[in-house]
Amino acid sequence: MHGRLKVRTTEEERERKKKEQALKVKAYRAAMVKIQEKRLSHELDGEMLLLTSQILLRNPDVSTLWNIRRECAEQIVLKTEDLEEQQAIFETELNFSEQCLLVNPKSYNCWHHRCWILEHSPKPNWEREVQLCTKYLKMDERNFHTWDYRRYVVEKANIPKQSELDFCTEKIKVNFSNYSSWHHRSLLLPLLYPYEGEAQPKRAMSEEKLQNELEMVLTAAFTDPNDSSAWFYQRWLLGYSRQELDVCAFRCNNKHAMLAFTNPLILDAKDVAITNSEGTVIIKLTNWHSINKTKADNVWFFSLTDNAISYKEFPKEAFLEINRSDISLKKIILKTYKESLFYFKSPNQQHAFSKNVLNELQSQLESCESLLEYEPDSKWTLLTSALLMHAIDAQKYHNKSLENLEKLQKVDALRENYYKDLASRWILEKFLLNWMDSDAVPYELDLRSENLNALYYSQYLCIADKLLLPNNLTNYSSMKQLQGFSIFEY
């Protein structure tokens, strides 16, 4: 159903083709009838293999016929205990499936048949399968069936990860534009060079290796700046990932408490408590509700009105304790504002890279900038330099990185709204960073003069009493987390 060009043919040709096809249909039907008869009478013999092979060589998608061939193999294993004889049928199947792969290397059925045969074979030769993959990847280096199969047989054959990485490097050297190789690489590096530093979310690999990879991928990307494969890999290396699960905002007064997280989660009754400096539990906050009334949410609500505790009884030094295996910061010191306790941590505060990596990023930024002098409209260079600036020092380069995103809205108009949303995200990140240290926290949050196209991080805003949205975003004001903390009603 894919890649069949519609060609104009003469009446004569059409007639000839029709006759040819009519014969094929007849042969197919006759073979299928015969196969089904034989299956009903349990004749799983050589003739059955021959009949099914005639159809499968043309059409490997007829999965029932592969099932029948496996029944034939099972039959022989049951009949004889002689391992050589058993091995013979498995060899036949391996040879046959390879013939089919030559015709159609993207057949799910065919690749799965090979897995099944080898799993059941008395003497599987996994190394041979690795070589087969190497051969098939030479013919088509993007065939994901071959890559999947390779990962499976490499594991079985106990091939060292380092030698797979070498294979991968060779493939990339032959052709930089190979997303499949980059992907394969991204699975191996974190295992071979694990990251042991402090940054959250964890970097993909050790900073030393990261530096090498950054160098390698930029060389690749600059070889053909219009090819996307290497740029995707580069963005991943820059630590492009959603935030670690963490508490980002909390507020509590006499009436209620609101607890916000970086990502949605399902909050459990035994997860949260307020403690004093000695670690004594003052109040256990057990009965949480998702404010959007969903299974998982990033803002949770708790009503204190039923509890016999008032704000006056809270300790001078109060802590929020979170007891969950997926959150690393367990004890959070709370601040006071009028008759309430609160906590706020602005989004995406990036952990600085090591000096060597930073130098590498800085020199990459310079390379991008000089490339942009020659090709000012190069999409990938514009985006990557914006991302580099954001990774090196988001504050310092704030305006400059936004200029790139604005330019991208024109250069890459298909994704105009993506760039607008990304800019909105960065603007709000900066705003919230400043808000965290201002006098207005948690009382007032005034976004009216910010140039926002979307409202990211809305859960961070749930602790503010007063929220002023830009005119173009007033339709967001109905969101539960933007009701204003003091007047919030569940």
Next chain:
Amino acid sequence: MDFTTFAKPSTVDTNNDKSNSDLHFWKHVEYIENHGKDQDDFEYCMTEFLRMSGIYWGVTALDIMNQLDRLDRKSIIDFIRRCQCPVTGGFAPCEGHDPHMLYTLSAIQILCIYDALNEIDCEAVVRYVSGLQQFDGSFFGDKWGEVDTRFSFCAVAILTLLGRMEGTINVERAVKFVMSCCNQTDGGFGSKPGAESHAGLIYCCVGFLSLTQSLHLLDIDKLGWWLCERQLTSGGLNGRPEKLPDVCYSWWVLSSLTIMGRLHWISADKLKEFILSCQDNETGGFADRTGNLPDIFHTLFGIGALSLLGFEGLKPINPTLCMPQYVIDRLGIKPQILPKP
């Protein structure tokens, strides 16, 4: 069996559009209706191994075009009943073939559209599907043991349509397995752990998470960016970086973006243009790409994508289940969909 018995005689009024800037509505209706009228047609015969899905594609496309009555409901339901395996409870693509998860989903989808689940043994289907779940949460496609995230989607889609998700499979493990197929580099999914991200499998996994109310596990921005980068200058979408655009990938990327609330990250107008350019203005039907031969598979995904883009004259389609929305509403099903940021 053949399609002839499914098609009612009709008097189709074909219009004479030459250009591809409009939807050749009646041509497509005719194309689907005639599909299989010639039972000796080579293509038709060679695709009998997926007949059940073929019928689902045709039935759904016609229903979206509000022309479902052109097919004969009774003969289709009779055919489906003949395809249910009395031993396992699963459905075969057609008589004489073996049951499989893929065709079981197609059969259930058609029955739901016809509001005819009572015509088959649903309990047997539930047993078949839950029996294929493995300890690690994954699903086999059939008893021969192929594991693939496509089958995880099929399993929860079937059980959701039957209203039997509760207590039949281990949902927690099923979610865990699907998430183990998520790639750190791009936030996408492949067919098994470690497999490269691919738009078709992303649709299956995002759809799976939508049906299990677990979309919070996705890295929406990372995956959304990779998906919107699938749009090429032609307006069409491809399935992986540096590949050609294709109407079926257009559906998979588009529906995933819709479920994730990021439809606005691509250009809907350019995509519409591309899909319309893949119509065959002589025979009707959609091809994978401009200038190629049409088939019924790409015809559904072309029509479906246009419906998702709000094309006039088409019934709304549900992005998770790829079925008319009114059918999903009638069943009282609410797959999760995320809002815009």
